[in-house]
Amino acid sequence: MRKKIGVLFRKTQKTAYTFERLKACKHCHTYHVLWDTHCEECGREYQPIRKLSASVTRRYVQTRFLLMVLFVCLAILCAKSLPQILIAGGVGILLLALFYWMQKKYGSYERDAQFLPFLSQEQDAIKKSLVHHLEEIGADVKAERYKEAYEKIREIGHFIHSDTIKIRKIMFLNHFILRKDMELELETVTPSTYDKDFVEYLREVIKVQPSLVKKSVLDYARRYKAYILLQENGEQLMGQIAGAALRMRPYIDQYQDLIIEFIDFIPRDRFLRLAKLVHTHRHEGWELLYAATKRRVDAQFAFDPDFAGIS
Amino acid sequence: MISSYQKSLWSRNLMLVLVVAAVIGVALKIGWSLQKIKLYDQALAYYEAKDLVKAEETFAKANEHAGIEYGDEAWTTQMSGLTDIREELESLSRQAQPAIKDNREEEVLQTYRSYQSFKREVEGRQEAQAATFFQTISTRLGLEKGWSAYYQQAIQHAKAQMQSLQVSDQQALIHTLVLVPDEFFGGTEKKAQELETHFRRYETAKLQERADSLSFLDVITQTAKSIELYRQEGISSDWLQKQLERYAKGEIGRVIRQNDLPGFVAMAKAYRQIQNVLPDKSEVLATIETHLQSLIEQAEKYAKQHKFTKATDLYQELSGLLDTSSLLAGVDEPWTQFDPSRLLQQKYPDQAFDPVFTGSDHWGAKTYAIGVDQKERRIYFAAKPTENEAPVSFDLALDIDTDFTFTLSKLEDDHDSPVLLVSSVGKERAYLYTGVVPQLSKNSFDTRFVIEADDLTIEDAARVIVKNAVGPGEHELASFEFGRKGLEYVAKLEDLQPEHEEPADPASPSATEEEGDSQSGQGTPELPGAPSVEVPHTPSAGHSVDVYAGPGKEYKVIGQVSLDSSIQVVTDLNGWYQIQFDGKEGWIETPKTAN
Numbered sequence: 055m056r057k058k059i060g061v062l063f064r065k066t067q068k069t070a071y072t073f074e075r076l077k078a079c080k081h082c083h084t085y086h087v088l089w090d091t092h093c094e095e096c097g098r099e100y101q102p103i104r105k106l107s108a109s110v111t112r113r114y115v116q117t118r119f120l121l122m123v124l125f126v127c128l129a130i131l132c133a134k135s136l137p138q139i140l141i142a143g144g145v146g147i148l149l150l151a152l153f154y155w156m157q158k159k160y161g162s163y164e165r166d167a168q169f170l171p172f173l174s175q176e177q178d179a180i181k182k183s184l185v186h187h188l189e190e191i192g193a194d195v196k197a198e199r200y201k202e203a204y205e206k207i208r209e210i211g212h213f214i215h216s217d218t219i220k221i222r223k224i225m226f227l228n229h230f231i232l233r234k235d236m237e238l239e240l241e242t243v244t245p246s247t248y249d250k251d252f253v254e255y256l257r258e259v260i261k262v263q264p265s266l267v268k269k270s271v272l273d274y275a276r277r278y279k280a281y282i283l284l285q286e287n288g289e290q291l292m293g294q295i296a297g298a299a300l301r302m303r304p305y306i307d308q309y310q311d312l313i314i315e316f317i318d319f320i321p322r323d324r325f326l327r328l329a330k331l332v333h334t335h336r337h338e339g340w341e342l343l344y345a346a347t348k349r350r351v352d353a354q355f356a357f358d359p360d361f362a363g364i365s
Numbered sequence: 366m367i368s369s370y371q372k373s374l375w376s377r378n379l380m381l382v383l384v385v386a387a388v389i390g391v392a393l394k395i396g397w398s399l400q401k402i403k404l405y406d407q408a409l410a411y412y413e414a415k416d417l418v419k420a421e422e423t424f425a426k427a428n429e430h431a432g433i434e435y436g437d438e439a440w441t442t443q444m445s446g447l448t449d450i451r452e453e454l455e456s457l458s459r460q461a462q463p464a465i466k467d468n469r470e471e472e473v474l475q476t477y478r479s480y481q482s483f484k485r486e487v488e489g490r491q492e493a494q495a496a497t498f499f500q501t502i503s504t505r506l507g508l509e510k511g512w513s514a515y516y517q518q519a520i521q522h523a524k525a526q527m528q529s530l531q532v533s534d535q536q537a538l539i540h541t542l543v544l545v546p547d548e549f550f551g552g553t554e555k556k557a558q559e560l561e562t563h564f565r566r567y568e569t570a571k572l573q574e575r576a577d578s579l580s581f582l583d584v585i586t587q588t589a590k591s592i593e594l595y596r597q598e599g600i601s602s603d604w605l606q607k608q609l610e611r612y613a614k615g616e617i618g619r620v621i622r623q624n625d626l627p628g629f630v631a632m633a634k635a636y637r638q639i640q641n642v643l644p645d646k647s648e649v650l651a652t653i654e655t656h657l658q659s660l661i662e663q664a665e666k667y668a669k670q671h672k673f674t675k676a677t678d679l680y681q682e683l684s685g686l687l688d689t690s691s692l693l694a695g696v697d698e699p700w701t702q703f704d705p706s707r708l709l710q711q712k713y714p715d716q717a718f719d720p721v722f723t724g725s726d727h728w729g730a731k732t733y734a735i736g737v738d739q740k741e742r743r744i745y746f747a748a749k750p751t752e753n754e755a756p757v758s759f760d761l762a763l764d765i766d767t768d769f770t771f772t773l774s775k776l777e778d779d780h781d782s783p784v785l786l787v788s789s790v791g792k793e794r795a796y797l798y799t800g801v802v803p804q805l806s807k808n809s810f811d812t813r814f815v816i817e818a819d820d821l822t823i824e825d826a827a828r829v830i831v832k833n834a835v836g837p838g839e840h841e842l843a844s845f846e847f848g849r850k851g852l853e854y855v856a857k858l859e860d861l862q863p864e865h866e867e868p869a870d871p872a873s874p875s876a877t878e879e880e881g882d883s884q885s886g887q888g889t890p891e892l893p894g895a896p897s898v899e900v901p902h903t904p905s906a907g908h909s910v911d912v913y914a915g916p917g918k919e920y921k922v923i924g925q926v927s928l929d930s931s932i933q934v935v936t937d938l939n940g941w942y943q944i945q946f947d948g949k950e951g952w953i954e955t956p957k958t959a960n
């Protein structure tokens with residue numbers, strides 16, 4: 055077993071949309087998803103991508119406006135007489151005013167509509183920047199700066215949902231002593247295939263913060279049950295997972311089979327919660343669960359005052 | 366890769382630049398338009414105040430501003446017409462002024478003509494305003510005044526030059542005057558008259574002056590040049606032709622009267638050279654032709670009279686006027702025939718021959734001459750095979766070292782091929798006889814025989830009687846035959862006393878003379894260097910002698926001539942003189958004292 059280190063992760067920003075994490079340098083045409091506020095190349099301040107897109111859209115509007123002015127000027131230049139000049143000028147000014155008013159009123163719609171095309175246009179640049187970040191992480195790993203590496207890959211993970219990223223995250227996380235106040239993640243690191251490190255990590259996380267066990271983790275546990283059981287203390291881990299599933303009724307419904315199978319390995323406090331739940335609520339389809347619960351209560355906790363009067 | 370942010374920035378900025386340019390353009394256009402409107406209205410105000418010049422000026426300024434159209438169309442058209450007039454006049458003025466200043470006549474005239482035609486065109490438009498405007502602008506530019514001054518000065522200058530007969534460049538002067546427009550003389554006819562008067566007065570005086578001081582050649586060349594100049598300018602100069610003819614007639618008539626042949630030839634030649642400026646039927650040229658014809662006739666007459674030298678000299682003098690080579694050749698032929706010794710002279714011009722034998726129709730030669738050089742012991746032969754063939758000539762060095770006599774013998778090698786007999790002093794006998802025949806085909810003499818003997822008498826064309834020859838016929842009077850191999854012994858006629866001293870009585874000269882006399886036919890020994898001599902007066906003067914058709918009394922008597930008168934002797938031959946007699950040839954016996 056490796057020696058684990060105690061760390062304190064920097065706070066990560068919470069955003070409504072993932073794209074809000076993207077920041078851009080206008081000058082270098084690069085993107086940044088980490089915590090820096092100024093471009094490492096030129097030192098200019100990063101701009102939120104939304105703002106950048108808005109300014110591009112604004113320029114398109116300006117260009118159109120100037121094009122109109124140009125047409126008006128050409129009309130005046132082509133005018134052959136004084137009345138023609140006046141008409142051209144008058145109509146031109148009217149048109150420009152109309153355009154300005156419309157822009158005021160409906161400009162925001164265009165800004166939003168333009169954002170998606172802008173993003174798809176910038177896709178390549180964004181990818182390039184992410185790849186650049188991944189390279190930095192590689193350098194950090196080499197220098198054994200696991201904390202920085204994890205912090206960076208955590209940010210990148212918002213954009214890339216691949217097993218590679220997840221497995222690397224777990225690799226980094228397994229270097230640290232886990233604490234509850236760490237904003238630990240579990241669901242976002244669950245890989246699609248069986249991974250021994252992940253199971254290791256899961257064991258640790260369940261100890262610290264069992265509330266992180268959610269549907270995807272439960273599915274994972276059910277799918278790779280056989281592998282997990284091959285691990286040392288596999289049954290205990292499965293019992294802990296089943297215990298964690300007891301937090302919510304829908305989970306109990308869905309993972310009844312898992313709970314029943316490993317009911318004997320569920321820790322005592324969690325089992326007490328199950329027994330109380332089973333006792334107070336009568337649900338259709340829970341018959342097997344009742345039976346299993348009763349069997350274990352009868353077998354292990356028949357004389358336990360906490361379980362008195364439950365079964 | 367260019368970001369869309371950058372792209373948008375650039376396209377916006379580009380558009381901004383374009384717009385700024387367009388806005389500047391718009392500002393300029395509006396500014397100019399306002400300026401134009403202001404000027405136009407101002408021009409209209411001037412027009413209403415009847416100030417046409419200022420109105421047009423302001424209007425033109427307004428029109429300089431392109432951009433918009435403004436104002437009344439009819440009035441604009443009218444004013445534009447005025448602008449065109451002013452611009453045309455200004456352009457003419459710009460062309461005319463430097464041309465006048467630099468005295469480029471052609472350009473001055475061209476601008477003047479353009480001006481006049483433009484003026485007519487404007488006046489023809491039936492627009493009072495345009496005509497008035499034209500006049501005003503023209504006056505302001507001083508156009509007409511400029512031309513008038515220029516042409517008046519040119520006329521004055523030319524007249525002054527002609528009056529003083531000090532014309533430095535006649536061509537320029539005539540050209541200048543011709544270029545002066547008719548108006549400055551008061552019309553086309555008046556101009557023609559005035560010019561002719563001036564030119565005539567000038568040329569008459571000038572011809573007089575030239576005639577007094579210059580040679581005939583210079584006078585006619587200079588006058589011809591004048592005529593040429595007038596012709597170039599299209600001015601009739603018949604009067605000058607006439608004057609020239611009159612002058613030439615006098616001069617050429619004078620040399621004809623004075624019988625100055627070289628003078629005549631030189632003048633006629635010069636006069637013919639200016640033929641192109643003379644009238645078609647030049648009287649003087651006709652006179653020249655007539656006189657030339659009479660001179661040729663004179664020469665022909667000389668030739669007929671056998672005065673060949675004179676004829677030739679005359680032809681040679683005339684060679685400056687016409688090609689006399691054929692005429693000379695025509696004389697040469699009869700001359701050679703008449704005097705074949707010329708053949709020798711032509712071939713050996715530095716040699717003196719004595720005697721000279723001439724004749725015709727021997728050895729295949731039409732005419733021939735044989736010359737004898739006693740000192741060099743050489744004989745020379747020259748002949749003309751036929752009339753058209755080139756002469757042939759050759760000579761022979763005789764293998765002897767004493768004086769010799771030379772005769773044309775009766776012996777004939779062939780028909781019309783007599784043997785030339787050379788007799789000199791022999792070594793063993795009194796004489797050495799050599800017989801030679803000229804061979805024209807071989808261009809040399811053919812030695813037919815050499816024989817030493819005390820005497821040799823030729824009997825006929827093939828037979829010879831030899832006295833005491835060396836070899837066969839020694840101590841005999843023997844007959845020899847002449848054949849292919851020379852002389853051949855035939856028979857003894859008589860024995861001779863071996864110790865009998867031969868008297869020198871058959872003196873060879875007399876013998877040869879006799880032979881030559883009887884045989885030579887037309888052969889004529891000639892007095893070298895003097896083909897014709899004056900027959901000296903004789904004591905027997907007063908009586909006439911018979912003239913024969915040939916050298917000998919056997920010829921027909923063709924007339925009589927008095928020995929008192931001077932007789933032209935052409936040549937002499939063995940006691941006969943050939944003379945000129947009534948324009949014919951004739952022969953008289955040499956008077957005894959003359960030999």
Ligand SMILES: [Zn+2]
Binds near residue numbers: 079080081096097
């Ligand atoms: Zn930058």
